[in-house]
Amino acid sequence: MATFESLGLTNKTLPALKAKGFEEPTEIQTLTIPLMLKNEIDIIAQAQTGTGKTAAFALPLIETLKQSRKPQALILAPTRELVIQICEEINSLKGQNKITVAPIYGGQSIDLQLNKLRSGVSIVAGTPGRLIDHINRKTLLLDEVQYVILDEGDEMLNMGFVEDIETILEHTPPLKRVLLFSATMPEKIKELAEKYMGPYKHLRTRTELTTSLTDQIYFEVAQRDKFEALCRIIDLEPSFYGIVFCRTRIEADELTSRLQDREYSAEGLHGDISQAQRESILRKFRKKQITILVATDVAARGIDIVNLTHVINFSLPQNPEAYVHRIGRTGRAGSQGTAITFVTPSEFGKIGFLKRAVNVKIQKREIPEIQQIIDSRRNRITETVLKLASGEPDQLFLSWADELLKAGESRNVVASLLYHSFSKVIDKSSYRQITSYKKGGESGRSLVEEEGRSRLFIARGKKDGMTKKTLVEFIVKKAGVPPRVIDQVEVFDTFSFISAPFAEAEQILERFKNAGKGKRSLVTKAKKAEHKKRK
Template sequence: MNTLEKFRELGISENILTSIKKKGFEAPSPIQAKIIPEIFNSTDDLIGQAQTGTGKTAAFGIPIIQLLSEERNKVKALILTPTRELCLQVAEELNTLKGKKKTKIIPVYGGQSIDLQIRRLQEGVDIVVGTPGRIIDHLKRKTLNLSHIEFLVLDEADEMLNMGFIEDIEYILKNTNSTKRTLLFSATMPKEIKQIAQKYMKNQRVVAVENKTLTTDLTDQIYFEVNEDDKFEALCRIRDIVPDFYGIVFCRTKVDVDNVANKLIDRGYSAEALHGDISQYQRERILKKFKNKQINILVATDVAARGIDISDLTHVINYSLPQDPESYVHRIGRTGRAGKEGTAITFVTPDEYRRLVYIMRIAKAKIKKGDLPKVEDIIETKKAKIIEEIKATAETVDYEKNRHIDELSKELLGQLTPEQIVKALLSMNYGDEFDESSYSEIRDTKSVNRKGKARLFVSMGKENNATPKSLADFIYEKTGVEQRLLREIKVFDKFSFVTVPYEEAEVILTYFKKNKRGKRPMVEIAKEKKN
């Protein structure tokens, strides 16, 4: 069966099938196979129960793009997401699926200029992908009208619940028309989500797919905390500390892939770029070179790397943090094939740490923090490799078959000392390898106060039936910070105190700062006592 035939059987148009082919999809995921026909063939509201990374964006995006009316100057679909990162990801994914259809899709989120968003909305938009807070800002300014939408999607509803957005969601729902179709996607179905569905969805039906187990057993996993501007230097150091490096470097965008690959080539590394703009002929040529180890670094996007089946990679490097836990598992799984262990390295900027914790928690991944190689260690590694190469050559070359080498060596020994000859040959062949100035300084991402501990105030106490254990469990469940890192837990009648390392404190505070927007966060830095 043609690889697109299974998608065609779902009722997808030829225009979108062309986009699917370009993206490299081979067959519908379970949630796509169940949801797409339901949206096409019924008018019911739907609840899709599926975990992150199962292809649900395409599951709702494909039929929505295909079914939207051609009427201009009205927002026809709203997709709510809990985070800015997911908002951008969903908008980007929908734009790659629409093909030649002139559907205008924009992301709307906090942190971007609201004036820019207003101008784009005034120009006419078909699909808005947004975070709850910024959508409410536009509703209150009357710069967004949701009274004519055909579809409303609540993506990762349980995560929006965890982040305290339920009241915001209800406010948004009250500002929409009653004729729309509502599609709700959630990995879990807590009672608050069920209440939203019961209250605001009509004739709702649940479409569930079995959760897949995410496994990362065969891979040694390390993360390095680096500033964005230092990622390339960190990549070069990792490459140079591993004599037989053979791996894939994952970037988020095509532009990043080209930039990283070109910079590697400029530095003398054997690398190639692979992304969606590469022709099929070029793709096959590059993969052949990579499989034959004519190049040892492949820089790629997630989509372009689909279908690459190579079992002996030493490394996968997440130059850009994956969007979700399943993408992380798919990436790093390439090093653990055929029973061989590999190393997965992830670069994390300080403000991405919370998302790394989320990936670790969902994927049950044990990612340990590492220290980037020092320049002196890289030099020593290079020396050891050169010695091995020279010894191997000395033991295997048949000098009798090459009398000119034999004659030349004797002539040189008659004119120079052995030490002079060795130094000269090493300088001619390896002089640049030992140039420490070719490595740039990597700045420390830690501020001074992150090395210590933080005392946190929690507005939950004995009156809420809190105990030290239940409080530790609660914080772990919400943020992924392990209970063993929570120390000196003191529970009083109406509040509690917890001491944690600064790094984990940032994760906890970031989470609860977004919880219950407009109200005092449940967790804050404890105020110092005044003498």
């Protein structure tokens, strides 16, 4: 078993590691640290957030770099939260070393950053946009940079930072080490490596792409029943502490409001929230003053919180990479976690693709029944009461108990106390029934209107030059909806069909109705009989 000493670390970093309680390196640290210390080759390291990758590059930097006025190492990260966490980690590991690190990101005072840069820093960690701002101002000089580290490279590319990254790299010396850390390895990462890295070693941990400590399951649930299913999952758990992912800001806001109305401790996080609000919400979440964080993918980037019990995909992630990043936030640091994905009937095919792409077993489970929830909550109350009873209650309450027991029959007194305190907690009527979806039309719905989706008729077909691809492009261009929401495309000689979620379907209908200028719209809702007849 490797030790930090065997990796080549010295007293520059070992005392700090001991003080932090780190006893042995993680797999990515074991692979990366010796290579960085040798300084002979560039590195691509495939590792998820939460695997110790920050220390994997921070420790060799602390060992290698010296105090300087110009940056010797440049670290790029997709979000300000991640930048701050990187800087905090480096400061906690540097011990008595004199090297300095500066976080550079948007939303922070530019004057504060200017003062920090003018005073001299050894390491700069920043987001691409603000780094370019300083490069253009000539307040950030990169001519002495020895290391460039791209953290969460796939996320930066997903967020559209590829041109910014290239601009920054062009301002660095040709002789330098480039290290790229990424949870996944999309083609764009490989293209970036070929263009800007020298000979490199691709490090992969033996750990599965999704952690074995995360129990991955999915529920088949109608769109209208998702909220009820979420409430049941939360209520079944003794201490739920998790992130619920939504696809859009509107969905995140609506879900947060509904959870708060049911008196759950929840807050929402999305791109329209100010930085001050965001920091306040995350601070409360870390302290468990709130236990449910409803977030969009963009808003959740850079969040690194351990001990989450659950990650719930209220909306199916857009791609396998997003799934990996979402569920990688649970099952960390040796703690067991659960990742739950809600799958509507129209998404049955997508969950199969997701399983194959991620190469992991995602088990189908049944949504907890109401009686299961009630029994679970009742058992927890019983355990709590008995545990309290085994101690020494306050004398005031003992005297009060004596009065009550003298005044009434003991069994009735206890039952009345339980009813007064917990009747709402175990009230079956607070839950509603969830309808099951049966394939093959047994549920009473057809392709015309599946759960959460509408079937649309388009008065254009093959004779109009339409193919599946050109039809989707036509709809997207006219209606302004993303192409990924359109599926089940069928093109016939003079007409076509598509399916889309209710909200996007309404948007498509409205846009084409307005474009028709009083004439019959090219796009209308398909009629059940009409669709069957066409088939």
